Amino acid sequence: MLLTATPHDGSRESFASLIEMLDPTRVPDPEKLHRDDIEDLVIRRFRTSPEVMEALRSAIPPRELNSRTFPLSEKEEAAYATIAELKLDLDADAPENRVIDLFRTTLAKAIFSSPAACLETVKGRIGRIERGTARGSEADRQKLAELADLLASIEPTDFCKYQDFLRLLKDIKWIGKNPRDRLVVFSERIRTLEWLEERLTADLGLSPEAIGRVDGGSVEADVTTQKVLEDFGQEKSALRVLLASDMASEGLNLHFQSHRLIHFDLPWSLLRFQQRNGRIDRYGQDRTPQIYYFVGESRHPKVRDMWVLEKLVEKDEAAQEGVGDPAVFLGAGDAEGEEEIVARAVSNGRGAEAFAAEMDERAAHVAKDKTVDDEFDALFGDYRGVDISSAGTSTTAPDAEMPPRLFPDTFAYTEAMLQRLTEPNEDVFETAPDVDRDARLISLSIPDDMMSDGGLGYARTGEVDDRYMPVEAVGQGNTIELSDRADVINTAIAQAKTEEQSWPRVQYLWDGHPLLDWFGDRAGTFFPEMAAPLCSLRGRLAEREVAVILHGAIPNELGAPVVDCWAAVTLRNGRVAGVEPIGEFVARTGLSRSIPNTGKPDEQLATEALAPAVDAFQSHLVTLRKQRQADIDRSLNTTLDRLACLEARFRAQLELKFADAPDDGSRLTIQQRRQKTRRENRSTEIDAMFEDFAAWHKSRRRMADDPNPFVAIKAVFVG
Template identity: 40%
Template sequence: MSAAVLAPGARIECRSAEWLVRSLGRSSDGQQVVDVVGVSAFLGEKEARFIVEVEQAAGSFKVLQPEATELVADPSPQYRDSLLFLEAHLRRTVPTDGSLVVGHLAAMDVMDFQLQPAAKALAMPRQRLLIADAVGLGKTLECGILCSELIRRGRGKRILVVTTKSMLVQFQKEFWTRFSIPLVRLDSEAIQKVRAKVSSSQNVFHYYDKTIVSIDTLKNDREYRCYLENASWDIIVIDECQNVAERAKGAQKSQRARLANRLATRSDTLILLSATPHDGKAESFASLMNMLDATAIANPSHYTKEDIKDLYVRRFRKDVIADLRKTVKERESRDVECQASEREERVFALLADLKLPDTDAKAKAGQLFRTTLAKSMLSSPMAALETVRNRLKRLRAGATPAPADIAALERLEPLLEAIGAEDFSKYQRLLQLIRSDWNWTGKDPKDRLVIFTGRRESQRFLVEHLALDLNLPKGAVVPLDGAMPDVEQTKVVEQFAQEKEALRILVATEVASEGLNLHYLSHRLVHFDIPWSLMTLQQRNGRIDRYGQPQQPQIRYLLTASRSEGMGDTEKILRVLIRKDAQAQQNIGDPSVFLRVFDPAAEETEIEKAVEAGDASGLEARMEANAAPYLEASAGDGLFDELFGGSEGGDTSAGDVMADEPAPGVQRSQAFSLFPNLWSYVERSLEAVSEQMERRGEKLDLKPYPAEERLELSPPKDLQRRYDRYPRELQPPRGQRLALSTDPEALQRALEQARRQDSARPELEYLWDLHPLVDWLGDRGLIAFARHQAPVLQLSEELDPGEVVMVLQGTIPNQRGVPVVQEWVAVRFTGSGLRVAAVEPFAAVAERLQLGRHSYANPGAPIADSLKQQRKVAVDAAHQYLLECRERWKERMQPELESQRERLRRLRGRQIEQLELAYAADQRPRQIKDKKRTADQKAIEERFKDHERFVEEVMTIEPAPYLKLVAVLHREA
């Protein structure tokens, strides 16, 4: 028999101790690295990482051979410890196909469309995917489903999530409460604390395995970037990834893009999330695709759907409405007209004829200052006054006199100063909406309001006046804006979701329009001013109209109506925006296709041009023409067609908009278990833990509620140590019992209870396969027997007299150490001889014997000597069985490997060809051009060499299996 290879599940001896191999990888210099957990009594559950070559050279590294396994008796009642030992090994078995085994079981009301990104990613050689679903469809949850699947496969030990600072807490909570993934929140304060704990030579990103950090925190510190370049993760998630695309608009965005490009090389798995993934420019979107696969696109300005279709998932509300209607009710939207007061009309009248000759002479089209003033006035007189004063300040301080401009603005300034709250029509109508239309008093903590405004002065006015005029207590009206520190933003978002908090009205600027869940206690949203961007409008509405909203969303648009000539056209244009947002929701999906500029700031410029031209009808006609190709578009991979409009930038024709293939069905599977369900396994395992503790003179503080599949438990020391490694905000208070339930609905009720009790964490945790308690029980099951031992179960029925079944676990990894063949084999002997009667899947034998479901008496019979002779024969038979599985795997993978090789050859040729074309047109001096061309060609070769190496390692299987003799089933003759 060939020597066993190192693989997850193997047991090794290293440094005079026994370890269980959890995963394998490679160091930066290509040496094999093994992650292990201690299984001896002395080590407990200590984790370690060894470089195999170094340990082998020191003579302290040995893979335990299965034929030398000691066969031992199990004294536990009904072979409980043996069954838990077997089950623990089964639970460490890594799924090797693309079916979902845990993600669909997370604590959520999962819908089929939310499983498709994980299914698509698992079918890839490596999981690098843009999830670009529209606002409110649950991208964070889709990401969590995929991460759960990778963790279950042993490929999610180290995780880094990068998001906006306002999303840190929300993302952390979703991952913990629904998926049991404990992300440590590294805001600016937390990173400083870590730096104070570690030496200056240590990498702060090695301190925690699973972290979440703000993109702005990372991009502003050179030292953090250095740390990142010298760290690696199993999974990297970049949320709101449109912020890291290369858009060449200022230093801030280029800093983010450079950071993201560095991160893209630090993990095999990269998940990008965005509801607005492109700005209409091929090069910008190509930068995101290149992060996912640097070989896919030869020319960032010209590429086809075929080049990138495997790299993203894109669905809109209209595409998944059948699923979504189960949980989200149709929104109720209404325009609320506000007739301008007399003092406001004076300002509008002056604005209509406002002439600023010096300022307007320097303005570009669509940027007249009169339009800027009108826009701020439509937000509030206070915002308009601030705009006027800021412009006057600049004009008075300028080197070139502008007396006409200054005089015109000085006439406007006192008119704006004279408008108080009582003359502010929109504010008075807002009060009427809240008090009378909605009969809202602020007494119900589950009925909170979100008010959006694009102007800080309008926000300040609302925060100052609403509490007084609505007779609300201190702390009931709170602002949320981008100027607040990340810690303060986090605090406000948390308070808005907690029932006991006094906060009733959140007055937010656009910082709250991306990603935040504001729907837990709020179903009413007011646009105090209408953003001049359809993309922003969609993002705002998505804060309360989203997956998980239990009530009908109510959205109100406040529109100022003026008698002044010219302002009527502006009102018409704003109404066009509202109608188009509703149309996008119903039958188009992406509102950005109406203007086809794909950037909120650029959309605002287009609307400003229409306002200055007074052309509401022309604007609407242009929007309808732009949207026409999308009215009949199917669900699926339509993102490319959004980007190029079905006719630009690539080889895709307009007909291709309708040609997307339907999403394939998602395969779900259930991992084989000896127990009928998770609860029965946990219950039996805790029974064993209780007895073990009693033998040590300790007592397990446990209260089970079997009928509800719920338990309360004071964590024993070794379980408490695991919780001690988690973020403080996720840990139960010291001395308090853990409360766990297998019921997702019970968890949802606990989350609501936590909001009522002003608690950052629910009192109940979701008990499922990835919960730390289940992982801890699995590790305890693995050490139920001493080093290199297998229990013998003496069964008195079901087996034939004299029959022997040797149960072996077999693993063959690929060259990256990832198991690609995992088989549980039952080698059957009919008596004490050495002839193998059959080799069959263990699952079939376990089902026939009803192991774990049927109670078998433990007679405590001695172990027959013949079993020791049969070990070697059984191992050889299982070895041959695994080799046959290996050959079948190679035969199945060979066409795919050849396809990948051919693809890379084709893409390399395309990139070299594009390089030649680029330098043929280059007019620089030959010496400079040749030097740069050589460097670029070398970069292409390195890029493809790395990718080819990865493909070969993933799709090439090791020559021999690792086998472990786990148990023996025997009936005496």
């Protein structure tokens, strides 16, 4: 299984590579994915999917999206107007249909961020023109120098977006005192983040420790970034404002102490907008996520027509309300492709309404024309998964009965095991574990055989072996606390946020906790090797009735069990009376309740019952194997037929790709020989791939035809 919460980058090839990791036979041509080939391999849900919305409704408050509008100052108007009307010789050399390469578009993107970012961009280009390392005429240099003077004249008081940002902080009464009210501020430009750090320190009276920056722009970024992010999540940290570039827009949890996110500039991509918002608007957020962005109001018509980014926000909201994947509005599927489309709208100056209509038209086209072979749908469709259970393709036993629980829950089992392991002859714990039934809390010291010897892994001698749990998860004195109560765990997680630790002091006790694996290892020492417990069940079984508990499995050639069975074979007067499912036996005898093991059972009677019980159970397993084999054979035939169809498509694609490659090896040019060799090599690869997969499918289904499969005697009960 391959699980991710990150959208793929929209590339056909990269998506195909993910599919090939699961099953390479499904991708004859990475550039042409067919949805019906991969639908049973993919499940894709959006936050707007009904089942996801239902799950999140009680866990995450609905977010608030707030637009802040402000008029541009006179100096800003002059700079914006200059950029909107700017005609540069260097833009004439830009690649056709690549508006993102137009320097005027680059300037627009920079000024939308901040005058400081735009000034840095302008000065950088002037310097490269003067050094002869970048395109640009002398006329371009002069125009850019005039623009630089305009930008340099914009003081902080003239920078109206920043002034509105300060007003926003006053409106929400943010003064930086509350450790659980931290701000995440995003900008695409590192220079803008640097400028904000300088100004906020001065204008808000914040200490340098109160502002952290994550932008990847420094040599020591890898070292400092992790520290800043950890501090931002710790309640005791002095950090109050996180200034972040889009390097922090993906995969980070910033919601522990923050529920306010500010887009100081809007990204030119819906995907980036989603990724940013997801840093605080995510599972585990306990307050209403509040998201803010700014929209400038210009008096210049060309500037107004360039300002289309707020329409991206509207489409993201539409997606949240039920469209599904916002990618349908721009149709690119990756951030760079989306930026290209937005840049074209900015450069063309079509205006916000025309841009919105264009996005709506694209989304409607996708919804109307989507088919199973549609390229966009194959990449970005809402995959619900395919239920193949009724098709007989499963190779695991459909009715395999799991052993019933003899304890009401994991807590009770853990308590019983700890009680057994504290017996003097076990010599496991120096201090007896503390079990609080009312609080559902268990505290114990790590036993010696869970400690590291320093030979493997990262744990040092004297620390817990990191194969069991991370060293950071263990408390002082090598103790751990366990609970099966979710509220206790959530409280411990919240407490960890206020301390300088990344793990809560209480661990969740469930069947997958590594302590239970350790219990299993220790239980194997309770009885001598090749021995099983002999117990009395007087009053639950008839006089001299014997029940032998057995487990047997018949594996496939890969060692995975195909038939897996637990049962109780009962014998009366030395003869087999029946093979009873283990669940029925436990229910009939009340074995899951507390039953005294009184009196000494007849050991000879029990011993004499073993051979006939094993014979009967082996015959039962063989019968189960034959029943499963009939289903498996039908499944295998279906699978091999599908592989044959896929192989034919691989062959067709091979012929199409190398249609011009000659078959005759005589008198060939060097290029023709290379092409012929590539075709032959690819043909050999296809042969090997399908032969391997056919063999693998057969080995998954083929079971040993053994009339006497191995069985294990787990316990014997005598009435």
